[in-house]
Amino acid sequence: MNAWGNFSQRWRKRWSEDKGDVAVFSSVLVVVLLAVIALQASELRQRYPVITWGSVSDAFAAVGTISAVIVALWQSVVIRRQAKDSAKEAADRFEDEIKAASARTRQEVDAAEQRSQREQQAAAERHEAELEVQREVARTQRVHLREQEFKLALIRVSRAASAYTHELATMVEQTGRVVNMPTRQERADALRPISKKLGALAEDLSVEISGAHMLTNNDELHNALDAVNAAAMSGPLSESNFRNTVIMEGQDPDYTPIFMLMERLHRVIGDARRMAAELLLTGWD
Structure with missing residues (x-):
């Protein structure tokens, strides 16, 4: 359709430019033909002053011939007109078919673009869902890892508390032997190694409690660790x-504060372990 339209447009443009020249040429040609016809008629008139028309049958034959020629010319005109109309109809049908094909092509392209957009959106949603699952898995793993780290830290706190209470028991056990020493210096020298060891163990216990604090955000566990720390902080005073x-007096001291300190440490450590077990079981964050 594009080629036919271009040809038609070029033909109309050429006709609009040259129709004046064609009209002049046609007028000249008509004048020449009329002159030739006039000359021929004058010459025939001089040669044949009297025209014989023939018989009636000849006249009918001539009329029939002329009629046949006229009919043939008319049919030719009609056929050319029909051919022109058929060509126009064919061109119109071809143009309609091209428009319909273009419309179908646009629809197919739009449908393909929509499918591509839906597929891309679905792929993006699947990717986002996968990322969310991976983030959730990573978060769960981090929580579990931190839970395990806190559990290990609490075990270290328990071991440090057990070591401290064990050394307190050792000090109590040695008291009966030290009290019977005659001089204050001898008693001080006998208890000095135990005192140094108790100080180091108390420091270790305090460090382990601080480390456990850093591995949790749970207030209940912080409170449980604070109770352990408070019991540990009272140890040096009772021991002193x-x-x-x-x-100084060389007498048997009151064993009750030491035993109460040991019992309190075991109790608060046990409470912290039980609380951690309950919270870790439910997956605290």
Whole structure:
């Protein structure tokens, strides 16, 4: 259709430019033909002053011939007109078919673009869902890892507390032997190694408690660790009073504060372990 339209447009443009020249040429040609016809008629008139028309049958034959020629010319005109109309109809049908094909092509292209957009959107949603699942898995793994780290830290706190209470028991056990020493210096020298070891163990216990604090955000566990730390902080004072009584007075001290300290440490450590077990079982964050 594009080629036919271009040809038609070029033909109309050429006709609009040259129709004046064609009209002049046609007028000249008509004048020449009329002159030729006039000359021929004059010459025939001089040669044949009298025209014989023939018989009636000849006249009918001539009329029939002329009629046949006229009919043939008319049919030719009609056929050319029909051919022109058929060509126009064919061109119109071809143009309609091209428009329909273009419309179908646009629809197919639009449908393909829509499918591509839907597929891309679905792929993006699947990718986002996969990322969310991976983030959730990573978060769960981090929580579990931190839970395990806190559990190990609490075990270290328990071991440090057990070591401290064990050394307190050792000090109590040695008290009967130290009290019977005659001089204060001898009693101080006998208890000095135990005192140094108790100080180091108390420091280790405090460090382990601080480390466990850093591995949790749960207030209940912080409170449980604070209770352990408070019990540990009271240890040096009770131990100092116990040791001073033995060294300075040379008498059996009151064992109750030491036993209460040991019992309190075991109790608060046990409470912290039970609370951690319950919270870790439910997956605390």
